[in-house]
Structures are given as C-alpha cells and as structure tokens.
Amino acid sequence: MSLNLNDKKAVVAEVSAQVALAQTIVLAEYRGIQVSHLTQLRAKARAQGVYLRVLKNTLARRAVEGTAFASLATDMTGPLIYSISPDAVAAAKVISDFAKTNDKLVIKAGNFAGKSLDKAAVSALASIPSREVLISQLLGIMLAPVSGFARGLAALAAKKEAEAA
Secondary structure, eight states, X not given: OOOOXXXXXXXXXXXXXXXXXXXXXXXXXXXXXXXXXXHHHHHHHHHHTOEEEEOXXXXXXXXXXXXXXXGGGGGOOXXXXXXXXXXXXXXXXXXXXXXXXXXXXXXXXXXXXXXXXXXXXXXXXXXXXXXXXXXXXXXXXXXXXXHHHHHHHHHHHHHHHHHHO
8 A cells, every 4th residue: 555645754754753863773674574573573672672664665765865874775675674763773683683693684775974884884783782781881990990999998907807816
C-alpha cells in the first residue's frame, strides 16, 4: 500500500527529527528474515533506546539530506532497516549483536558523527563498551591508588598493634 503525499511528509519529518538527535546511523539489509525475528530485533532496539524502522530509501534520503549523515545516501539501496541512535554505540551494538545470531541480517553501512563506516567499522564500534561500563572502569582506576593506600595503612596499623601486644 503506497503512502499519499501527506503521509510521506509525516514520515520524513519523523525520521528527520530522529536524525537531528542522532550520533550514529546503521543500515542493514534484512532480506529473508522472518517477521518474528524482526519483532525480536525491534524489542531489543526499543530496550536500548534505538529508533529502528524499515523505510523507503527515497524517504530516508530526504530525511538525511543536508545533515552530517548525507553521505549514507549512496548506500541506501535494497530492502534496508535503519537503526538510529543518540547514543554513539547503541545502534551499532543492536544491529551487530543481532547479525551474529541471524546470518540473513547483513550490515551494509553506517555513519558515526558524520564519518562513513563500512561493515568492519560498524562491528568495531559495536565492540566498544557502553558509557556506563566505561565510567565504572574509569572510577575503578581512579579509586585503585586510594584503596591501595588504605590497605597499606590498615596493614601498618595491624603490625603496630601486634608489636605492642
């Protein structure tokens, strides 16, 4: 069923709003995937805060026109699912993780902060830990000297008590 002009304008406006907030867009070809698997993919994307949608390529081209993601227009051919995320890693992670379990989902291209990504670069981006994990790792590194110092003081105090007794 084809969309009328007003519906097309609404779709372009909706996608443009998502693109305006996005840091990452990933394109994947979904040819041959069962509907139940796509439903699982959509649920995972929703849980991660990723906008995931199957779009007409011409409407997607219009939505990215004039943005940092305009270079993706050349890759917008065939049946594609668009993964758009304000988080730098989430869009790539959702698509890449699903592609590992379902060989019919093929990562085609991506764009991170205006830089074009190929399939290998999208997989590399997906392997980066999430922001929360990186923050906790940083805090662990920052606390290591303090906790080491505290353990040293506790050991010294225990040694002094043992000598005094």
